[in-house]
Amino acid sequence: MNAELISVGSELLLGQIVNTNAVYLSQELAHLGINVFFQSTVGDNKQRFYDTLKQAHERADVVIVTGGLGPTKDDLTKETVAEFLGKKLVHDEESLRSIEAFFERRNRVMTPNNRKQALVVEGSKVLANHFGMAPGMVITVDKKMIILLPGPPKEMQPMFKNELIPYLVSGSGEQAAIQSRVLRFFDIGESQLETELEDLLDAQTNPTIAPLASEGEVTLRLTVKHADPGERIRLLDETEKKITDRVGAYLYGYDETSLIEQVFLQLVEKNATIAAAESITGGLFSGRLTAFPGSSKVVRGGSVAYSTEVKENVLGVSKKVIAEYGVISHQCAREMAACAKEQYQADIAISFTGVAGPGLQENKEPGTVFIGLAGLTEEPLSFELTLAGGREAVRDRAIKYGCFYLLNELKRWNKTE
Numbered sequence: 001m002n003a004e005l006i007s008v009g010s011e012l013l014l015g016q017i018v019n020t021n022a023v024y025l026s027q028e029l030a031h032l033g034i035n036v037f038f039q040s041t042v043g044d045n046k047q048r049f050y051d052t053l054k055q056a057h058e059r060a061d062v063v064i065v066t067g068g069l070g071p072t073k074d075d076l077t078k079e080t081v082a083e084f085l086g087k088k089l090v091h092d093e094e095s096l097r098s099i100e101a102f103f104e105r106r107n108r109v110m111t112p113n114n115r116k117q118a119l120v121v122e123g124s125k126v127l128a129n130h131f132g133m134a135p136g137m138v139i140t141v142d143k144k145m146i147i148l149l150p151g152p153p154k155e156m157q158p159m160f161k162n163e164l165i166p167y168l169v170s171g172s173g174e175q176a177a178i179q180s181r182v183l184r185f186f187d188i189g190e191s192q193l194e195t196e197l198e199d200l201l202d203a204q205t206n207p208t209i210a211p212l213a214s215e216g217e218v219t220l221r222l223t224v225k226h227a228d229p230g231e232r233i234r235l236l237d238e239t240e241k242k243i244t245d246r247v248g249a250y251l252y253g254y255d256e257t258s259l260i261e262q263v264f265l266q267l268v269e270k271n272a273t274i275a276a277a278e279s280i281t282g283g284l285f286s287g288r289l290t291a292f293p294g295s296s297k298v299v300r301g302g303s304v305a306y307s308t309e310v311k312e313n314v315l316g317v318s319k320k321v322i323a324e325y326g327v328i329s330h331q332c333a334r335e336m337a338a339c340a341k342e343q344y345q346a347d348i349a350i351s352f353t354g355v356a357g358p359g360l361q362e363n364k365e366p367g368t369v370f371i372g373l374a375g376l377t378e379e380p381l382s383f384e385l386t387l388a389g390g391r392e393a394v395r396d397r398a399i400k401y402g403c404f405y406l407l408n409e410l411k412r413w414n415k416t417e
Contacts (some may be wrong), residue, residue: 002035004060006052008067008077009151010043016086020153021066028160030051030210032168033178033223034062043234044074051148053084061144067151069134071113077148078137082121085141092126095135102124121148121228127163129153135176138167141164162253183220186259186404190218191299196246197415200239204394207239216330217259217398252407260288265357266410268300277315277336277351280369281328285352285399324325328353334380341374346374350406352398356391369398376409 005022012019026036037060040126042052049068056063068077082089094119103110117134120126127136132155137148149156186194194201197220198362201209207224220243224235244251253262267274276286286302289295292377303315308327311317316339317332325331336351350373359368367387374380383405387394 001033001061002037003062003064004038004056005036005040006049006056006063006065007039007151008044008065009041010045010074012041012067013043020056021151022151024157025064025066027161028165030221030223031178031180031181033225044068044076045330046076046080049080049246050084053081057084057144057146059111061307062147063145064147064149066149066156067264069117069136069148069150071111071116071133075116076117076230080390081139081146081148081393085121085139085146087139088122090122091115091118092119092120092135095120095126095128098128098135099133101338111404117389120355125167127167129155129159130162131158134305136163138164139295160310160313165266177348178225179229179236180223181221181240182255183243184253184255184257185220185250186216186220186400187370188218188247189213190378193218193220193247193250197243200242203349204387207235209239209243215401219399245335252404258405259400260285261292263406263410264289264292264295264405264408265300268362270410270415272347272410272415273298273300275340275346277340277349278302278304279306279311279336279352280356281352281395281398281402282306284401285350300346302344305341316343328355328364328368330370330372330382330384333370333382334374335372337372337374337382339382346375348373348406348413350374350402352402354394356384356394356396358391361363367394369394369401371398371402371405373405373409376406376413381405 005025007019008024011017022039029036040052042049065077068075078089079299090300099118101112109289120135121139124137124139129135132150132152134150136159139146144410149159190211194211207222210221212219213368222239223235224232226232226235252259278285283304284370288300305311305315308322311320312319313329315336317335321331321335333351333353335352337349340351341349352371354369355364355366356363369385369387371383372380385401387397
C-alpha cells in the first residue's frame with residue numbers, strides 16, 4: 001500500500017507555520033508499513049487543490065489530506081473532495097451535536113457558519129474529533145481511500161491515532177500483521193552505512209530496510225509483514241543480526257531513544273554516579289542528563305569551568321599541565337575528568353574542552369574538542385575530535401560523542417563497591 005499526503009493552507013506556503021503534520025504522518029505511516037511516495041502543499045485555492053487531488057488519487061492507494069475543514073470561506077477541502085468524487089455534502093448529526101455542545105459548555109453563541117463543520121462527504125466513515133470541532137472522514141472509492149483530517153496538530157494527531165488507525169487495522173488483516181524496529185547508529189555516516197550494507201539493501205524484501213540520517217545520527221527502520229507474531233520477531237532478529245555483524249560497533253539503541261537517554265539508563269542499571277567538568281559545552285551535558293526523572297540517583301554534580309583560572313582554582317587542574325599542554329589538550333581533558341570525579345565523589349566523570357569558534361584558540365582550529373573520562377579504566381581516557389559546523393553544532397556534537405564514548409566504556413565496565 002502506498003500513500004500520498006496533501007497539506008492544505010496558504011499559511012504553510014507563506015512560511016507562517018511549519019508543516020509538522022507531514023512529518024508526523026510520514027513517521028506514523030512508516031510504522032504501519034505504508035509507503036509515502038509523494039507529499040504536496042497547496043494553498044487555499046479550489047482549482048489548484050482539485051488538480052493536486054486528482055493527480056494524487058491516480059497514483060496512490062491512500063490520499064491523506066490535512067487542513068481546510070474549518071468554518072470559514074477559505075476552508076474548501078471537503079467541498080472540493082465532494083465535487084471531485086461526484087458526491088454530496090450532508091450534515092452528520094452526531095458531529096453537529098458535538099459542535100453545539102462545545103459552544104454550550106463555553107457559554108458562547110454558535111455562529112451559523114460553524115454548522116459547516118458538521119458537513120461530511122456522503123457515504124464517508126466519520127472520524128470523531130474529541131479535541132476540536134471538525135470531524136475527519138474516510139471515503140473509499142474503487143478500493144482507494146481519501147482521508148480528510150483537521151489541520152491543527154492537537155486535533156489531527158489524536159484523531160489519527162485513536163480513530164483512524166483502529167479503522168485501518170480492523171479493515172485490513174495485512175495492516176495488523178506489520179511490525180517495525182528502529183536501529184540507531186552513531187559515528188558512522190549514512191553513505192558509509194549504506195556501503196557496508198549495500199547487498200542487504202539491494203536484496204531487501206521482507207523485512208524491508210529503510211535508512212534515514214538526522215542530526216549526526218543514522219537510523220535503520222526494519223519493517224516486517226507476517227501473520228504470525230513469532231515469525232515477525234524471528235525475521236526482525238535475523239535481519240538485525242546480519243546488520244550488526246557488520247556495523248554493530250556503531251549501534252547504540254532502538255526505536256525512540258537517544259544517546260543521552262541511553263547513558264542515563266546505563267548509569268541506573270549499573271547503579272553508578274557521574275560528575276561532569278564542562279568548558280566548551282557550558283553545562284549542556286549536565287542539563288540534558290538531569291532532564292530525566294530520577295536523575296538525582298546518578299548525577300552527583302558538575303562544574304562549568306570555562307576560564308583557565310576556574311579550571312585551576314576551582315576544578316583543580318594543575319598549572320603544570322596547563323602551562324605545558326594548554327587547556328585544549330588530551331592532558332587537560334583527562335585532568336578535568338579526574339578532578340571532577342574526586343571533587344564530587346562520583347564513580348565516573350566526563351569532561352569537555354575545546355574550541356567552539358569562530359576564532360582560533362591556542363592555535364587550534366574551531367571544532368577541535370577533547371573529551372575526558374575518569375573512573376571507567378585504571379587511568380583516565382581522552383578522545384580528540386575535529387567537528388564541523390558553527391558553535392552550537394560543535395557543542396551539540398561534542399555532547400553526542402561524549403555520550404557515545406561513555407556508552408562504549410560502560411558496556412565493558414563493572415562497578416566495584
